């Protein structure tokens with residue numbers, strides 16, 4: 001029979017498995033058993049809506065058989081099975097999630113020194129090759145009379161041939177490798193070893209995992225045996241269920257260790273980092289359910305893409321109904337992973353119907369509150385942990401505030417962190433407010449690309465000098481968030497660009513009014529020279545060591561304009577900011593402009609243009625005509 005080749009990337013993964021230097025080879029059993037459990041889930045789910053399956057929950061199970069003579073471990077399930085095509089496509093190429101993730105990680109760590117990663121999350125079926133030199137999979141798919149056998153001795157390919165199997169399901173025979181000095185593969189033929197591995201990794205699997213175990217018992221005394229004769233023992237075989245079948249989320253929190261929660265998370269959701277937070281819920285009342293939720297420590301690579309699917313696993317009395325039920329999670333908490341199990345959702349419910357059940361709404365509203373509370377707890381008790389969370393998912397929280405016209409702002413506001421000028425670290429809005437100076441009316445913010453640049457923005461200088469704290473907003477969505485929030489604890493959020501951002505004394509005000517009066521002609525001239533490039537030229541109230549800065553009037557800020565400009569053309573009309581060029585009349589450069597305005601208008605126009613370009617540069621706005629700008633500078637230097 002012709003051997004078929006594995007796809008290139010599968011082959012590489014397989015080779016890694018075969019030559020794995022990883023010491024926790026024992027995890028192969030967890031992977032094979034969890035695949036069997038998935039297959040049982042699928043058929044159990046089908047049996048809810050399809051009478052033809054003719055099986056009930058108690059009929060499903062997994063069986064493990066050890067054969068010392070043949071050096072084989074056989075794992076059999078009566079789940080959904082695989083057709084010939086499925087055998088080829090599922091076992092011939094790298095499967096989804098876990099294996100792919102694994103492959104990515106391996107590519108990133110080119111030397112393979114990260115081999116420890118292997119055991120931390122699902123590596124799937126291929127892990128069988130860590131301990132076996134031949135794997136045979138015989139399967140009969142539900143609804144089919146045919147059975148097929150897939151066989152492979154490793155990276156050089158596999159065969160698929162017709163076979164026989166009386167019942168629906170899958171049987172996997174792993175022929176163990178010969179023992180070497182480093183590795184005793186033979187230990188996996190020991191029933192006690194296997195039993196311990198099932199307990200360790202697969203205890204919560206909700207189907208019985210059965211195996212024949214050798215047992216010892218005292219023989220009944222034969223008649224006439226002396227009273228004090230030594231008791232006689234006999235051995236016999238008995239099928240034992242190795243796992244407790246109690247899912248971790250059904251166990252009382254006090255009986256589960258943190259380590260158990262963490263390793264459950266890592267195995268189930270294929271992460272190799274511990275979660276940032278674990279949330280357990282046991283609710284009784286309108287809807288009775290248990291939930292076990294996790295906040296991952298970092299965002300999956302596809303988190304901020306359309307491909308990412310949110311949702312929690314939904315079980316109804318222990319039967320998996322849906323792998324990612326989106327209705328259970330609001331968008332702003334879409335990073336949460338976990339499981340919900342409720343006896344109050346009808347088992348016969350179809351997935352479409354499920355979307356409309358009230359029970360789900362109740363659960364989701366409750367979970368939203370719990371997640372919020374847990375994040376607050378993290379913020380209060382473990383600031384570095386929260387800041388790590390914030391780096392991963394803060395953007396999502398901000399989107400949540402900006403979404404739906406601010407419908408969720410009250411829930412999410414006190415989860416926000418912004419970088420602050422005061423302590424050069426993140427601050428919550430409440431922390432900012434608590435530090436506000438007595439005479440301080442506003443919560444100040446500056447928006448731009450990065451903190452370093454914002455700290456040097458001309459218009460922040462006087463505010464900082466007066467000792468006011470400024471929040472530096474560096475995400476595109478930030479200014480939308482600020483607009484939606486409007487006020488925090490009665491304090492208005494104010495851009496440093498705002499014309500009256502800096503509070504003025506009466507004298508300062510009078511001085512300013514006088515400056516406006518004195519410079520009226522000059523301001524008109526600057527506006528005339530620059531034409532449509534600006535809406536207005538204005539005497540600045542906020543500049544100190546700089547001559548000019550660019551700000552904007554109206555609802556569209558300069559940063560928003562940058563954002564709108566970055567959108568694809570299809571995104572509709574581009575909104576532009578109403579630009580205002582602010583001049584500092586006390587600055588020598590502006591004084592030079594003023595005297596040129598009085599004596600040499602051509603020179604004054606040159607100065608005005610140069611200052612305009614300077615303001616664009618400092619605001620990190622594009623210079624429309626860099627060549628012209630350069631020519632102006634040459635002109636100045638003449």
Ligand SMILES: Nc1ncnc2c1ncn2[C@@H]1O[C@H](COP(=O)(O)OP(=O)(O)OP(=O)(O)O)[C@@H](O)[C@H]1O
Pocket residue numbers: 031035036039077079080081082090091095096097098099100122123124125126170
């Ligand atoms: N016992 C089984 N019964 C039915 N199908 C199975 C069985 N074992 C494996 N499969 C099929 O083979 C596919 C590949 O399995 P594999 O373990 O490599 O990846 P996976 O389970 O999809 O993801 P992971 O990498 O997370 O384990 C499975 O998705 C499933 O469709």
